[in-house]
Amino acid sequence: MYAFTYHRPDTVRQAAGLVARKEDAKVLAGGQTLLPTMKQRLASPGNLVDLGSVAEMKGIERKGRTIVIGAMTTHADVAGSPLVQEAIPGLAALAGNIGDPHVRNRGTIGGSIANNDPAADYPAACLAMGATIITNKRKIAADAFFQGMFDTALDEGEIVTRVAFPIPGKAAYAKFPNPASRYALVGVCVAKRGSEVRVAVTGAGASGVFRWPEAEAALSKRFSSKSLEGMAAKAAGLNTDIHADAEYRAHLIGVMARRAVDAAVGK
Amino acid sequence: MATVSMTVNGKAVTADIDSRTLLVQFIRENQLLTGTHVGCDTSQCGACVVHIDGKAVKSCTTLALQCQGANVVTIEGIAAADGTLHPMQEAFREHHGLQCGFCTPGMIMSAIDIVNRKGNDLDEHTIREELEGNICRCTGYHNIVRAVDAGAKAMAGSAKPMKHAAE
């Protein structure tokens, strides 16, 4: 790790001020990705602004037909939240399967989506469920937020403060973990809200999370895994690495989509 | 340099440290508690697991400064004040849940956390899934699974108060 100056603000306002004022400042959420990256000297912020004491960024509440999750809420807290379990059980299950128990005790939803790792789980949920990402400056629809591998709509110094999930009728996430890292080799989140069905795929795409229109169209006709039988995604544009080539990933997207639908309908 | 204060195994400690000091470095190098180990650089092996405010975390992926005011418990802090082993420590010995011993402190700290979250009656599938964040190269996990199961049951019947309230 390179040397840096550490800051620990108590409010979003203070945090935003520090990020704006300090040179090479980076926000530290749960640190489960940033700290390993810094240890490997692949990131070298001059100033680190720890959001760990910002109380207003923690917690989960239900506002009408929406679940709002503070950006500094850990995966373990989302997974264990009775509110989330009741309203969006698929989201609680997704959070409960990120990383491992220790990572879930530190890692946060805000950190995960702001980082937009192409193999992270939350981006798929945000995109499939039509979440709104709320920052210290504005509200951004998930469709506009995730812009490519490790790339988001966030401006320099902009801080994710909350994520709002409209409660879907049915939703579930199915993950095929990379055998080594346990990140998503392929993860598919399906969500049905009213007549709209969305299918979002993570882990597979060369430029991060994406929607699968063919599956969405098929599921809009009938929300059943049978509607997806024999379907696979297009291999073009998918990742190839030592764990899986594009063709295998394309196939797995079909399998995981069917499994996610089955889970969503309680099969 | 920055100042950090926390409680480690029931003892209040304050130190001036380089801001890049990881919690595991603070524990090992500053507090001279070398039972917490480092086995990887990517937050996967779990040899460094400690409890912060009662929750298991990877101390290699936490800055010491993030633990300002926190209650940290390491493998050295789980036995009773009179030296009586924690039931999970005893279970690992009784069931031969360790060989080289390097992953063991992290395994035991994780195992206690599993019981805290999942209760005392664990099935094999749950134990194996919950050990996802701890890698052992020696045992093939067979006896670790048995140790966690037995330790979980023993924790239910444990009358000995533990040294630290956070546990």
Next chain:
Amino acid sequence: MSATGIGASVRRKEDHRFITGSGRYTDDINRPGQAHAYFLRSPHAHATIKKIDASKALAMPGVLAVLTGDDLAADKIGGLICGWMIHNKDGSPMRAGGHPALAQGKVRYVGDHVAVIIADTLAQARDASEAVVVDYGVLPAVVDTATAMKSKTVVHDVAPNNSVYNWHLGNKDDTEKAFKAAKHVVKMNIVNNRLAPNPMEPRAAIGLYDKAEDHYTLYTTSQNPHVARLVLSAFIGIAPENKLRVVAPDVGGGFGSKIFIYAEETVCVWASKKVGRPVKWNSDRTEAFLSDAHGRDHVTEAQMAIDENGKITGLRVHTIANLGAYLSTFSSSVPTYLYAPLLSGQYNIPAIYAEVDAVYTTTAPVDAYRGAGRPEATFVVERLVEVAARQLGIDPAKFRQMNYITKFPHQTPVIMMYDAGNYNASMKKALEAADYKGFGKRRKEAEKRGKLRGIGFSSYIEACGIAPSAAVGSLGAGVGLWESAEVRVNPIGTVEILTGSHSHGQGHETTFAQLVCERLGVPLESVSIIHGDTDKVQMGMGTYGSRSGAVGMSAISKALDKVIAKGKKVAAYVLEASEKDIDFKDGKFSVKGTDKTLDFGACALQAYIAHKFNGQDLEPGLKEGAFYDPTNFTFPAGVHIAEVEVDPDTGVTRVVNWTAVDDFGVVINPMIVEGQVHGGIAQGIGQAMLEGVVYDKEGQLVTASYMDYCMPRADDLPSFTVGMTVTACPSNPLGIKGCGEAGAIAAPPALINAITDAVGHEDVAMPATPKVVWRAAQKALKKMAAE
């Protein structure tokens, strides 16, 4: 059987310190004034070093020194050595390139040591490493095992075509005849995947130089500190043995990868004098992937000849073994004498011929990893046997039984003289434990759930207890492979055992003490096992090759014999009887036909007080030493049966049942032995379906962390059913065969045989990851649909 003697599952004495966080591993040791070393490693697989400019780095805060290969040369520090000479078919010696601890003019793999930066803190050393400017002349990489000999790029000038040696064993003419006469020939191309051993404790070293005594100390993560001292003294030339102490304290797993004398420990101990301060180095996991010796990496063409009665008549093998960029300490012996002599397996095969080409590549050195050569041999034999049975339509268990060796001793055509075994007994027990008869039913039930179920066997044998010194000497080993022991009985009857074996997870502090309890009748807590320090234990050969029970404990046994003999002499004086009338049993000396007795502890006291005898007739004291040189290898063997379910939709393979029945001879502590089996199986399953070191075409290591190198986790594995049969080993006094490597040897073919059984064809390479198995299952499904 006593509660603490031979055969008892005594809970381990060493555990208390490990479960309380009180173990003392090398990185837990800190010396006053210590500085930290960071190694600048090559980013290129192959390059000349034109210039190293350290001037900027030297000016940085806390930096004490930047040392390079030139500094080593100036101090006349020799290169790292390979301790086993292999001769080519034509009798000429192998072609070994130099192996400097810090590169001299050229780097040959990513991670090769270019320079060491020593500073007050590790962070400072690492910061400064980025300011060292190295001018490289990048050369092409040589990565692929199979084609390395055809590459235009040569890794070492002394080895044209990258050929280290072309070696053979067996009888070529007899084997050719067997194949000509064969009714059936099975042919296979087999890749044994490259692995990273990955003990959970990364390597570490602290070098100290004591100016007052002109004496060095090295703390290091070693399986054999005495061999380290020998090599560092006699070959590398750090200091003579009397001026160098090597300590291997608690070591967090080895699996072979901590046998070798590496660059880092060599540099730390050498540099401690240069900078005048203790120098500490601790590997991170990525450095471990880059620079720990890897294992396996064979490409093999193999054929098996079978006659009209289903009897195996011949075996022909050609293997290309990748040894990496440099020859590590034992690497040359692994694909030769630790490999080909095991190609007879458990079978009566009259003719065997093996030819091995060892090659240099621009990858990390490859050396012994749990099993070392024997897993590779077993994989070849057990895949061929399984496929032969399938092709002949004979039940694979029966086909094995038809070909088992049943008479002992048995001389194979490839050196080994098997001394004892009962292979059928293990097979029968395994078939029963695995409910082989019920497999068909289980397969049908799995089909209903859309799963492909398969079963696979492995009837392995290994040669352990290495090894008779004269025998290995004649095969090229640089040292004898005996073991030493010293038994120190203290005046109050407590006992210290000094052993040249080294425990890094095997539980020697318990099993060795059990032997002492059994023999001397003293309580377990009165026995201490001391190992891993050249200042305490005079000499030893260390722990690897499942040798510590068969060889290390035999040395202790021999020293205990001497202690008892001496004790009888003392007792004879004390009890005023003739020495020949003294018996020793259950910790008591007694005079035949009388009720006169003397406790072992009282005898010890008398030995030191020496009032009852004339010190000129009988030396005072009770301390004896022994060197034990084995008379043969030992031959553990057994049967493992794997049962799997493949999800054809995803290619995910779940190991649903694992049955192991092993014959390790006499077992001292069944709990510990079973633990060794579990761990070995897990590593074997890892090799078969999870693990594989991957370099890209440029020689960059793709699997440099646990993000890409898949370590077996708890949820990847099943619980194991472990059983034993016993034929005592006649070649050592305790009847022990050894157990440490068995699981890693047995498991890979059992698992691949099960997966290929499930998917219905043989085209499944290791590691059989979901991607590989999915493709295989698709083929099977298509074939089924077409039928």
